[in-house]
Structures are given as structure tokens and as C-alpha cells.
Amino acid sequence: MLINALLYSYDLTQHEYRPSHPFKPARARLMYELLNRYGLISEENQRIIAPPLMNEELLYLFHTRGYIELLKKGEKGEFSVEMLHAGLGTEDNPLFKTMYQYAIAASSGTYEGAMMLYRENARFAFNPFGGFHHAGRDRAEGFCYLNDIAVTITDLIKKGQRVAYVDIDAHHGNGVQDAFYETDRVLNISLHESGETLYPGTGFEVETGTKEGAGYNVNIPLRAGTDDEVYLFAFESLVPPLIKSFKPDVVVANIGCDTHRDDPLAHLSLTSNGYKKVISIINDLSPKILALGAGGYNLFRTAALWTLAWAAFCGLQPHDLHAGIVGGMMYGPEINAGQLDDPPFVVEGREKEQCLAHARRVIDFVKDNIFPVHGITS
Numbered sequence: 116m117l118i119n120a121l122l123y124s125y126d127l128t129q130h131e132y133r134p135s136h137p138f139k140p141a142r143a144r145l146m147y148e149l150l151n152r153y154g155l156i157s158e159e160n161q162r163i164i165a166p167p168l169m170n171e172e173l174l175y176l177f178h179t180r181g182y183i184e185l186l187k188k189g190e191k192g193e194f195s196v197e198m199l200h201a202g203l204g205t206e207d208n209p210l211f212k213t214m215y216q217y218a219i220a221a222s223s224g225t226y227e228g229a230m231m232l233y234r235e236n237a238r239f240a241f242n243p244f245g246g247f248h249h250a251g252r253d254r255a256e257g258f259c260y261l262n263d264i265a266v267t268i269t270d271l272i273k274k275g276q277r278v279a280y281v282d283i284d285a286h287h288g289n290g291v292q293d294a295f296y297e298t299d300r301v302l303n304i305s306l307h308e309s310g311e312t313l314y315p316g317t318g319f320e321v322e323t324g325t326k327e328g329a330g331y332n333v334n335i336p337l338r339a340g341t342d343d344e345v346y347l348f349a350f351e352s353l354v355p356p357l358i359k360s361f362k363p364d365v366v367v368a369n370i371g372c373d374t375h376r377d378d379p380l381a382h383l384s385l386t387s388n389g390y391k392k393v394i395s396i397i398n399d400l401s402p403k404i405l406a407l408g409a410g411g412y413n414l415f416r417t418a419a420l421w422t423l424a425w426a427a428f429c430g431l432q433p434h435d436l437h438a439g440i441v442g443g444m445m446y447g448p449e450i451n452a453g454q455l456d457d458p459p460f461v462v463e464g465r466e467k468e469q470c471l472a473h474a475r476r477v478i479d480f481v482k483d484n485i486f487p488v489h490g491i492t493s
Contacts, residue, residue, distance in 0.1 A: 116160055119429045120231055122224035122242040123147060124165040130217040133209050137380060137412045138258040140217070143243040145418035146425075153433035153455065155426050166227035166242075168220060176273075177265040177294060182253040186215040186260060202255035214260060221245060222263035225407060229267045232365050232403045233274060239404050239428045243421055246369045246409030248288030249315060257286065257315060264407065265294035268367060272300045279363035279401070280304065281354060283393055284371025284409040285381035287318025287334065297326040302333070302361040304354055306346070308374075308383050309336040309473075320480045330488030333357060333481060338473040339382035342462040343389025346374070349474045350393055353481050358400045360489040366401035370394065370424055371409030372417040376460055380412045387456045390420050394427045404428065419455045 128144035150156040156163065174183055182201055189203050189210045204210050221244035228240030248264055249257030268278050268291075280295075282288045282305040295301040303324075310316040324332035335349055358366065376384040398404065406428065411417030426433050433455055462470060486492070 117238040118160050118162045118236065119158075120228060120237045120240040121150075121156070121161070121163050121425070122166050122228050122240060122244070123163050124220070124224075127217070127220055127244050130213055132211055132258070136209065136258075139414055140221075140244060142411060142414050142417050142421075143408065145414060146243055146421045149418055149422040149455070150425060152435060152437050153422060153426070154436050155422065155429070155431055155433060158429065158431070161429065164227065166224040169223040169226045171219070173226065173266055173270060174219070174222075174261065176269040177252060177262055179253045186218065190215040201253060202251075205255075207258055208255040208260060218247075218260040222247070222261045222266060225263040225405070226267045226270070228405045229271055229365070229367075232405055233271065233276065238402065239406070241406040241408075241425060241428065243408035246284065246371060246407035248282060248284065248291045248369055248409065249286070250290045251293060256290065259290065262290045262294065264288070264291050264367065264369065268295070268301060271365065272298075276364040277362065278302075278365055278367060279358050279361055280367045280369070281358070281397060281400075282306070282369040282371075282409075283374065284369050285373040285378065285383055286313060286371070286410060287315060287336070288369065289315045289317045292318070292322065292332055292334075295328065296324050296332055297328045299327045299331045302331050302357065302363065304333040304335070304357060306335040306337065306350060306354075308339055308341075308381055311336075312339045313381055320477050323484060330485050333485055335477055335481065337383065337477070338470045340384055340462055340466050341470045341474070342384040342460060342467070343386055343392070344461065345467070345470045345474050346383070346385055346389055347392055348471070349478055350396065352478045355396060355400065356491050357485070357489060360491050363401055365403040365405060366397065367405045367407070368397050369407045369409045370397075370421070372411030372413075372420040375411070375413065375416050375420065377413045377416050377457075378411065380410070384460060384462055386458070386460050387420060387423060388459055391423050391427060394424045398428050416457075423455055
């Protein structure tokens, strides 16, 4: 029996970069509570797995040994100018006493999930702690110390797998792009808020790959304010035909929730309605899917969207087992706390016209420049 695996450890939810830092591993604990509350984690084919620690040697499939040594020294409280040059000790990537321990443990969930798919033990695996798509070979960046995605996909390639990577986080995955920019073994597709208005300032549609990778790096930057309708228009126009043409053995999906209109660090305007539709489409793209949590900085909203994603991937409908008993305020004062879904939201007027025009321009560029590489006629 193929299983749906949740890579989860309570111990990982206890780590903290620092109290004021927006990245909170505790999001996964809130999701776990919601999975129980809505009866989504008790099916016969579901497993909760605390992933074993991966072999450190696997990190060197992508990262340099010198950088890993800096991470270990930083965890011990040492500091040097060399660390600062490697992005360590910054506001985004502070030094803390379990820094390397947390990074490799979180990455281990991604790797274990991929190996379960590779060994055909699972159909779907979800690591809410994974998705560190900004980390470079020798530097930390954007809350990311280790690039679990680049490490894991590189190993899958070594094992002869064709991998499609679909990133719906609001931020462009520059670290993953850099890792596979020159290969045709990975189809890298990223939908994100345009680098004109959001970190890391990359991911424009003209970044399409080089050498053997030309046409295998697909960026779909969207205008700030983009709502469900425009986002789905871009996604449905481009992602399914590209994935179907590529015929991957596995799809790795970075399902960050900072596209939501309530997120404090990005400027897109999606709701749970658009997010669920995107997840449903991804679920139909491949018989093997590895999902990663990535971004999301409204804690309850992120936990709720991950819960909806888990339900969609597992083919389940949430049912509140505690309705009328437990109030949503147990999760804090966030907007709509206690509800998984939120009301529809539609951008109108001039802003909608600008978002739609921007999306159409990007879609046309991809169809004109990327589709022919894959033999797709539009």
C-alpha cells in the first residue's frame, strides 16, 4: 500500500531563530493541531514520520565543505568576517545555538520524503519544515541556511530520476534556479511576485537557463496585487502543459503560503480558494509528489493553508471535530482564526487590468520562447 507521509517532529517545532524573527518553525505544530482537529491524519494509508538524520556527506552534493564548517562554527557561538560574507550573522540569517542542527534536521525531512517516493513506499510526502529555496552553495540567504531542495533533487538526478520542480512561494527561489540553470534533467518552474517589488529581486521571465538547461528554467513573475483569478490564469496556461511534456518521475512542489493576501512579507492577493485550486492541479500532475512548506508569515493562515493542502493531496474533506467546543482564538488573534477557508477576494478596476496585462505578457513570452523547446504548440 502506497502511503501519504507527513514528515513531522515536535522537537523541530521548538527551534527559533530569535524571538523577533518572522520565520517560525512553530507553524508546523499549529498545522498538526489542525490536522487532528479536522480529522485529517487518521486514515489507514497515512503515516507521521520523524525523519532520520541525513548523512552529512549528502550536503556536499550542493554545498561547499567550507560553508558547512562555517555553519558548525556559528552554531558554537564563534563569529568571523568570513561568516558575514557567507550571509551568516545577518538580520535574515542570525547565528543561534541550534542553527546547523535545525537546518540539517529540517533538510532531512525533505530527503527522507524523496527517498520514500523513490523506493515507491509513498505516493505523496509533505515536509512542512522544508523548502529553503534561497540558500546558495556557499552562503545563507533569505532565512535559508541549507538548500534542502538542491541537495535532494541532485541526489534524485544521480539516481536517474527526471524531476520537475514547481515553486508557488511568493519569493523567487534563486538558490534552486542557480543550482539547475545549466541542466535539462530538472524542469524548474517558479511563480512568484515580481523581483521589481520583492526580495530577492530575481526571477524575471527572461531568465530561461543556459547550455543544456536553456528552456528548462521557467519564471512566471506576477505583479504585486495579483488575485486568485489572475494567478490561476497564469498557472493553468503554463504549468500543466510544461509538466506533461517533460514527463517527470517525481514533482517537487514548494507550496509556500506567503502568496496569501494576509501575509505580512509579500504583496500578492490570493485567498484559500485560489491556493486550493493550485494544489489540486499540482496533485494531478504526477503520481509521485514531494511537497515542502517554504514561506508563510501569518502563522495561523499558513497552518490553515497547509492543512487544506494536505487534505487535497490526500483526497479528504476537512470536518471540524471540535465545532462548538474549542474556539479558534486558541491559535491567537490572527484574522479569521479558527477557520481554514477565507472569503473570496477579487481585485477590481485599474489594478486588476494592470495585473492581468502583466500576466498576459509573461504568458506570451513563455509560450513564444519556452514552449517550442518542449515541442508544445499553443
